[in-house]
Amino acid sequence: MNNYFTNPELKRSSFSILSVAFITLIMVFFIMNTSYDKIKINYAKSNMAILGEISKKHPELTEEIIPIITKGANQENIQEGKNLLKEYGFSENIKIDFIPQVDNSYKMALKYILILFALFFSVVLIITSVEYVNIYKKVESLILAAQNIIDCKFDVGIYENAEGLFAKLGHSFNSMRSIMKNNFLEVQNEKEFLTDILSDISHQLKTPISSLIIYNDILLNRKINEDKRKEFLENSRKQLNRIQWLIKSLLQLAKLDAGVIKFEKVNCDINNTVEEAVMALMAKAESEKINLIFCPKENQIMMKHDANWLSEGIINLIKNALEHTKEGGNVEVSIERTPVCIRIIVKDNGEGINKNEIPHIFKRFYKGKTRKKTESVGIGLSLSKSIVEGHEGMIEVKSKLDEGTSFTIIFLATS
Structure with a gap:
């Protein structure tokens, strides 16, 4: 698995997603902390309102109420209050809608958290989309380069300046392209070489063979004296020797040029x-x-x-x-x-x-x-x-x- 993290695409996308996730986590923590502060403020204001109302109508109870608010109530006080509020439908299971201050803080926190998560997934989607587009472009360039090779166009390669699998693929593809180009050129050169050799042999043999045909026709169809006959035979011998030397030299040269010797x-x-x-x-x-x-x-x-x-x-x-x-x-x-x-x-x-x-x-x-x-x-x-x-x-x-x-x-x- 670690080998895959050498690829710049995976490195880049992973780093971007982790960065966005970290920023989102910090924002969620900030929103929760802000909501907590608002709930704390609303809770303090609620107690202050209760204390103010009691002190206004029953001042003598102020000193008894203040320790309960500041130091916390005991279980007996909680139970008595619970019994009294139960008659008005107020208990631990009351819906949050009936507590306006808490409800507002809760809804605001939920709203911001949902917005943050929506932004998080949108950014992640954009990051992954961009990386996939880059990967698909590289695959398309590979397809194009392969098609060019099929069309015998060897000048288009794949060039990656980064590390990773695409860089290795590009290097291997370029090596393959160079080998195929050299093989193609060798085949073309061999074809041209064979064409040239056949043309050269044909051109060089044309004159002596034509002379031999003429000498042979004269010897077969005409009556000539012995001296003339010997002259034509001697000329034929020279032409045959010339053909023999020419073919031998051409074959030697062809073998040397082809590298088979x-x-x-x-x-x-x-x-x-x-x-x-x-x-x-x-x-x-x-x-x-x-x-x-x-x-x-x-x-x-x-x-x-x-x-x-x-x-x-x-x-x-x-x-x-x-x-x-x-x-x-x-x-x-x-x-x-x-x-x-x-x-x-x-x-x-x-x-x-x-x-x-x-x-x-x-x-x-x-x-x-x-x-x-x-x-x-x-x-x-x-x-x-x-x-x-x-x-x-x-x-x-x-x-x-x-x-x-x-x-x-x-x-x-x-x-």
Whole structure:
């Protein structure tokens, strides 16, 4: 029961009712005391009148009567008086109406007491009505907030600055509202994400599939020489490889964005991970006559990471550098270790990036203006960024047109 008195509504109404009851009790006591005083005065006046009448007609009895009035009568006198007054219908059972002075005092006291009780119950009724109205308003606000949630409007909450059950209810409701809002937004984001992914896949696959259909129709319906046939088959193979790489990259990016991939981080040498990425593209660099240089550290640089995924992210950065570097150019990959962080740097002396394009290069399918013809679809850098951020890292970009670009992966050192 004591727990309920923590509610401000119950506290307020109980205090108000007790205050009104106390004031009413004091007023009743005052009225009764006033009535008693009036009865006492009327009683004294009645005795004075009797004494005055006796002394006027029988002065000799005055001295005998005064002690009876002032000190009280004995039982014998009371009985004699009772017998005398009985003949006139006056006794202890006489109706109060026949005693005007007492009757007036009684009626006045009763009147004021009834008025006080009427006021008391009226005030109590008003107090309880006001509190019930406040409670009903709070319940209505809860109903409105719940209806807003049903209508997917999550901005209206319940705010109670006092203690008590309504404050606890408001806090619990707001917590529930926040959770439902987050869940709703997650569902909406997942829908948008799925729509974007399907749109991206459809858009990126449209061109290579159209090319494959054309090549297939030519091979089936036209008579062509062996050299031309091999050329079309080679082009088909390239398009199929491109589709395979595109679907693989999109699926990887989709899994990373959806948070369904958990990196298996193991404490191992970062030199080996970077070297693996460099070796994967060494043949491509040689075929394009670009110098791919790796400068590993002699000492081990131990770091907790998923070697396969981080290597994939570094490969995309190196591949981007190769695509934007001219024949005979250089792409350098190096590692730095400081007391604060670990850096992996991919630097080229290629065509560079316009400073207006740098904020957009990590956006999915963004393809900046380039003077070197590439088959890039603009997904590699976005994938690298997701992988690095999944390892609590960041990528920094510095570039100047015609001087080259530098991508720096930064991880805070944990030991």
